[in-house]
Amino acid sequence: MEEKKEMKLKVDKQIWKEMIHYLKDFKKDFLILCGFMVSLAALDVVFPLISKFAIDNYVKAKDLNGLPVVGVLYTALSVLLATVVFLFIRHAGKIEMNMLYKMRKDSFEKLQKLSFSYYDKNAVGWMIARTTSDAAKISETVAWGVVDLVWGLTMMLGVSVVMLIVNWKLALVTLLTLPFLAVISVFFEKKMLVSYRNVRKINSKITGLFNDGIVGAKTTKTLVRESLNIGEFKDVTQDMKKVSVRAATLSAGYLPLTLFISAVGTVLTLYFGSNFLMDGAITYGTLVLFITYARQFFDPIMELARIYTEMISAQAAAERVMGLLQEKEEIVDLVEKSPHEDKPIEGRVTFEHVDFWYKEGEYILKDFNLDVKAGETIALVGETGSGKSTIVNLACRFYEPTGGRILIDGEDYREKTQHWLHSNIGYVLQAPHLFSGTIKDNIRYGKLDATDEEIMEAARVVHAHDFIMKLEKGYDTEVGEGGGMLSTGEKQLVSFARAIIAKPSLFFLDEATSSIDTESEAKIQKAIEVVLHKRTSFIVAHRLSTIRNADRILVIEDGEILEQGTHEELLRQEGHYYELYTSQFMEEAGMDLLQAKRSVS
Template sequence: MESEKVMNEKIDPIIWKDFSKILKPYKGDFIKLILMMVVVGALETIFPLLSKYAIDNFVEKKSTNGLISFGLIYLLGIFIFSISIYLFISRAGRLETYMAYDIRKMGFEKLQLLPLSYYDTTAVGWIMSRMTSDIQRLSETISWGLVDLSWGIAMMIGVTIAMMILNYKLALIVMTVLPFVAIVSLYFQKKILNAQREVRKINSKITAAFNEDIQGAKTTKTLVREEINLEEFSHITSNMKKSAIRATVFSSLYLPIILLLGSIGTALAINFGGNYVIRDIIGYGTLVAFISYATQFFEPIRQMATIFAELQSAQASAERVFSLLNEEPDILDRKDVIEKYGDIFKPKKENWPNIIGSVEFKNVSFSYKNGDTILENFNLQINPGETIALVGETGAGKSTIVNLFCRFYEPSRGEILIDGINYKNMPQNWIHENLGYVLQSPHLFSGTIRENIRYGDLNATDEDIIKACKLVDAHEFIMSMEKGYDTEVGEGGGLLSTGQKQLISFARAIVRNPRLFVLDEATSSIDTETERIIQDAIQNVLNGRTSFVIAHRLSTIRNANRILVIGDGKIIESGTHDELINLQGYYYNLYKNQFIDEESKNILG
């Protein structure tokens, strides 16, 4: 399964450059937010000057002349300040929500484009963690943190200018602590970033453990694994606790150190400023303003220390989110193919040739990413409407042949031709739109029977659905239920038996009237009576369609046009059922042993 990649040790500008593309639609919102925060910063810079004016003109002079006008100006500043804060909070909150929505939409779209091989090698928890907590952390930090950062920078610039104007020597004394702030920030950057990466990585493992334990609840009960599962999960959460504490410790150390340095800066302002007042270099109002500015100058630094720690965590999340968004699919349609025939989301079906159903594997070789070679110069020609059954030991290459036929994978070398056309010269969904696929373990979605069958063709009418169900002998059991086609199937079809789920998945595959069909051990998990019903359905469904049948129960494939015995990626026997029985080779022995086994079970009741 997908493992965590080693990330950069520092803030990675490439990651944030990629993220800036996502922010492009919100450029106007960000500019407005930054302007609001500049206004807030400017107002906060003005208030100490107003205090200085009040001390110099009202306190020291012991006069009230102009006090009312001053009070009105002060109140106006507070009003504008309050409105700016309100607008900032409302806009930043909306921006956070919209960004999370857009990134999740992009992530989900990417997941639709990625081929089957991606899901074969990537844990569900890995994907879920990125689509939920990582995206939430990222959008939250960007919408609030970066805008706060702009406020902090504007505030520091404004305060620096004001202090320089009041007394540049005292301003330089206050800012002597800045080099120490920079050194501390650089030291803690790497510590916090690495700790946050570890937290996010373990969070993926926790999500995966949740997913596996929930899906495998029945297995857990039957194997009495509750205590073992709890121990394993406790071990993961214990690691999460340690990593989270480590990240918190670094962040909690960083902030007090910045606070200490800020307090030293304020103390310097009081010490040297007090001496300046005694020596009549500056007035008392200027000293009060300087103390306010010294506090204000380090307040943004304190805020930015927190933002900085959050950005470390956000980068860890950003790296993980973009590792998904930037994932390159193994199977990509060429630009000229997309231009002519469209893509998955915008197909140009009017340009698609109709599929008749001839299939040819031409010198096909295939190897998985780990280097295991499954097929080598494999050749097979299938006529339109033929049913080809595949039998053989586990790992012989049966599923690989079918996956290549469905274009879930593509050949490493050689060609696969559909009606004489190399399927790489057509869009992927040209085949998928013409494909019916029934799995060994059928998956139904939450909803009604009617809705699940309509997933096969969203334009299917109720009459089309009933016709498909009658074709696969599912109509009778559906109508025997209290709500008929409006019966809820439950999550994953859990309210139905395996046989009922299989028949519904059959109807769902057939309602789209596909030219190509695949049955992947579709009768291996059902009882004998349901198997008989499905065998009758198979004869009806496969008639006139080019089909591959991977069979566990050989009784299912007796009527196949050809049966191929696959071994080590090669065809070792080929023929009809009767021809292979007469040959008395691998298939004969397999069929004989299975027949004896089933008859023994029947005799024993």
């Protein structure tokens, strides 16, 4: 996994500016929410003033005649307060869910658009963590942080103004502890951000281990790796426990310190306020007002301290989510729509002096040239890592050349849209992936508007119809996650039907028959002969017996064409292909003979 560049160890204004800009669609909702919070803070400021008025005018004077009016006013304001609380909680919850939906939707869309190279460099668990736990952390912090931030700042401003108006000397005493709170915040800032960033990092590792453990469950059991996997997971979770405890300890230390300083401020207010009262500088109502305000003033500070720790915690998540959303797509369309996009592809594919590397300077292909005629079947053979799949991926524009050009029907495919090319491609992988749903759904993915008749016809072409009809629910049979309810050969046949249903002009088979049984291979081989007729096709093959009928066989070594010709021509040359073919033929013959002996015995 490619680690993202770490940012400065403080609350980074830039990342939050980017986040706020990203969430500009919720500007109106946030303004409404801020309105609720300002109203709530104003009500909180008014209540102590009513108490002061009642104490000075009625309680101290022992005149209870006006208290019923005060009681009615208190009740009315309490009802209003409850209404505002209900509205802001509902609205903040709505904002949180909408933000979470937007981040997950945009992250998923970004992942769909990113090139294969991004997936080469980043683990699945890392990407899952971005779209789940990190997105949830941000939406919760932003939505409810705005609530507490606006309320806290408005409350502190309102209380400060009223205290300064009523008695500025006592107000300054109450506010005396603010510089100490600022020093404490700066001290804890760096340490908390480091801890919370480590928490997010290790959380990604845990997500990755969960993914590997689930996806690779069969491999784990066959290799008897259960104990090793448990040990690895235990080590990572122990690291998670350590850094989480450290982060919680820092938060636990920061908040009590803030609470202690707030209590000191209240004590100072009570002490000096009592002296002012005995000197006749203030009334009983004023003393009660300041004591109440001292407590109310430091409540928002406590909330702001909590928001501060939450922002530091969420900043690590924000860095990662924004990093994903801002990831640049390596393959982009230079035009919105290709000229003559509705015109079908004829199928001529040309590599002109193509260079390509995955890591700069480490060439996979260098000055590679190839001209494939429309309707020609090209087979690619060679050792693992020779560049066969790279040639196919470049032809499909899953990657783009780092040098040179690739032409489709004589035009540089970078001057066309990806949709134009990909909608004319049929692609079958060695390990096909089926989506959760029915067989019918999976075949229809190749052509979303396909009729049931077209689906069945595609299945018949690849000889999949018979096995499908033997299933209890036929084409409505659920395939399970990843196609786990079907055998490897059955999955391959379904994926083959999915690839041909749209009748693509270009066809690519990447080791499509190397992992299936002989019977399924024979069915697919028959299908290949029908499907590839008059279609340009590239076949990456391990079993050389499957490519005898190819128009041209290319022997690839270190990204270069070592030999090329038909099956018969290459055998007559008695070169590299001849050695590969005879060696594999003898190996397969030996296996057949061994199986025959076993069946007799």
